Amino acid sequence: MIIDILSWICLLAGGALGIIGGVGIYRFPDFYSRLHAAGITDTLCAMLILLGLGLQAGWGIAAFKLALIFVFLFFTSPTASHALANAALHSGLKPKLDMESRHD
Amino acid sequence: MKSYSFAALLFIFWIFLSGHFEPLLLGFGVVSVALTVFLSKRMNVIDHESYPLHLSSKLPSFFLYILKEIVKANIDVVIRILGWRGASVSPQLVKIPLLQKNDLGAVIYANAITLTPGTVSIELSDETITIHALTKAAADELATGRMSNEISKRVFEK
Numbered sequence: 001m002i003i004d005i006l007s008w009i010c011l012l013a014g015g016a017l018g019i020i021g022g023v024g025i026y027r028f029p030d031f032y033s034r035l036h037a038a039g040i041t042d043t044l045c046a047m048l049i050l051l052g053l054g055l056q057a058g059w060g061i062a063a064f065k066l067a068l069i070f071v072f073l074f075f076t077s078p079t080a081s082h083a084l085a086n087a088a089l090h091s092g093l094k095p096k097l098d099m100e101s102r103h104d
Numbered sequence: 105m106k107s108y109s110f111a112a113l114l115f116i117f118w119i120f121l122s123g124h125f126e127p128l129l130l131g132f133g134v135v136s137v138a139l140t141v142f143l144s145k146r147m148n149v150i151d152h153e154s155y156p157l158h159l160s161s162k163l164p165s166f167f168l169y170i171l172k173e174i175v176k177a178n179i180d181v182v183i184r185i186l187g188w189r190g191a192s193v194s195p196q197l198v199k200i201p202l203l204q205k206n207d208l209g210a211v212i213y214a215n216a217i218t219l220t221p222g223t224v225s226i227e228l229s230d231e232t233i234t235i236h237a238l239t240k241a242a243a244d245e246l247a248t249g250r251m252s253n254e255i256s257k258r259v260f261e262k
Binding site for chain 1: 120121123174175178181182185186187193195196197214215216217218219220221222223224225226227234236238
């Protein structure tokens, strides 16, 4: 029962973060800042959903596989973000910067 | 020596993923592990970098730290997306020094930066990392080098 409640909290919070990440991708001004919004869905959203599913699955092979998915996401998603940002930079896409508060 | 522990790990991995103990399936496991180890040895990819077993004892402490940072950064970016209390974004591009001297350290650091929403590492050179940060606060925080120190301390020191 407690586990059910916990897992529902995780799943709902994860889902909400997914939606917020989507809203962020829509609202942010340029490609690079949109990457940050996508970062939310990559990290905490995915973690919470996997944790919620793991709580439902209980100890066993399914939980182990969910943990593996988490580990793969943990290593590949920053690599993918970096590759995207790097490719954009090298093909000449200029980030929209906030000039007023720049400090260098 | 490394290839033995590599084979053992791969086989444990196989058992956990399959969950079957019939001789036939275990046999398939042995064959595929042997093939994988043979190919990796031939390709010379079982080394300190691709198979960093010596770092595995550092994983829990590093993981706890990065998890804390991820949660903090997520909350900050969520507030900025929703625009609560007039929160807005002011994208920055900053160069920060790269203090990790080996490739593995640089990759761990750059990945940690990218994993925390609000900062993305967009270019690496030998001595600097170029960061795109969503806010000035996030850029300043990275410029203090606290995260770099924490990671060096947690991953590479005894």
